[in-house]
Amino acid sequence: MYLNHWKLTNHPFDDVADSSFFVTSPTTEMLCADLHQAIVRRRGAIMMTGEIGCGKTTISQQVLLQLQPERYDIAWVTNARLQPEPMLREIAHQLNLELSGSDGDNNHLMRQLQNQMIRNAEQGRDSVICIDEAQGIPSLDTFEELRIMLNFQLDCRFLVTIFLIGQPELKGIIAKIPQLKQRLALDLMLGKYSLAETTHYMLHRLRVAGCNRPILTRQAALSVFRHTQGIPRRVNHLMDHCLTVGMRENASAINDKLVALTVERYPY
Secondary structure (H helix, E strand, C coil): CCHHHHCCCCCCCCCCCCHHHCCCCHHHHHHHHHHHHHHHCCCCEEEEEECCCCCHHHHHHHHHHCCCCCCEEEEEECCCCCCHHHHHHHHHHHCCCCCCCCCCCHHHHHHHHHHHHHHHHHCCCEEEEEECCHHHCCCHHHHHHHHHHCCCECCCCECEEEEEEECCHHHHHHHCCHHHHCCEEEEEEECCCCHHHHHHHHHHHHHHCCCCCCCECHHHHHHHHHHHCCCHHHHHHHHHHHHHHHHHCCCCCECHHHHHHHHHHCCC
16 A cells, blocks of 8 residues: 555546546547537537547546536446347446337337437437447447437437447448448547656646655656556556555655666566
8 A cells, every 4th residue: 555655645546437537638628529519419420449548438438427417318338249139228228218028129129219319309308328348349230220320310410429439440340331430420539648648647647646746757757658658547557556666665756767667577
């Protein structure tokens, strides 16, 4: 437990989507603004892709948290490895819709989902379906069911926003479904952090965790960036280990030598 050693109130580099640790930058602000606008304007289908650990889920959740809860009915699907019928049932469950009918009748399930979305629209609510790790969807038929939902329209507006979040290979999958690809109103790619962004990210999280003195040297920040390539999840792992090793070594700061020792003990 290194909190006492570094005089921190929280662990700054835990791998959980905590909005208090969310780091803004020109890139993330633009991404969030584009996603928020696409949802608010009911533009239909949107997609965001990025490498493992780049912060896709964190940014997506930050955007959703900014939506007015009384206006939006949101389904957040974290297990994307679903065939068409289980996917429809999971979406219905997330939207608090009690389904009727027997198994195997996807048309009946779709009608019930459509009716729910119509009721939402009549009550001034918008329906949003977010599929995290969407590259894991095992069947193009499931993507086709999601595409069909984009046909749910009322008074010249989409009744649902489909938000697909995934790794870069998701682009290749969507390319095999021209009807869905053409419906994408927004296709964003989340890249890695630059050195400046990585440094800002680390300093911000340390500050939020209660750090009130400089404990990260410029040389250490550069070393962390080189080892992690600016991927936030890898930064989290390396910095958490650095704080642990620093405590054990009774270090007063994280310098490049401490980073090198940490990498030696916890290879990346």
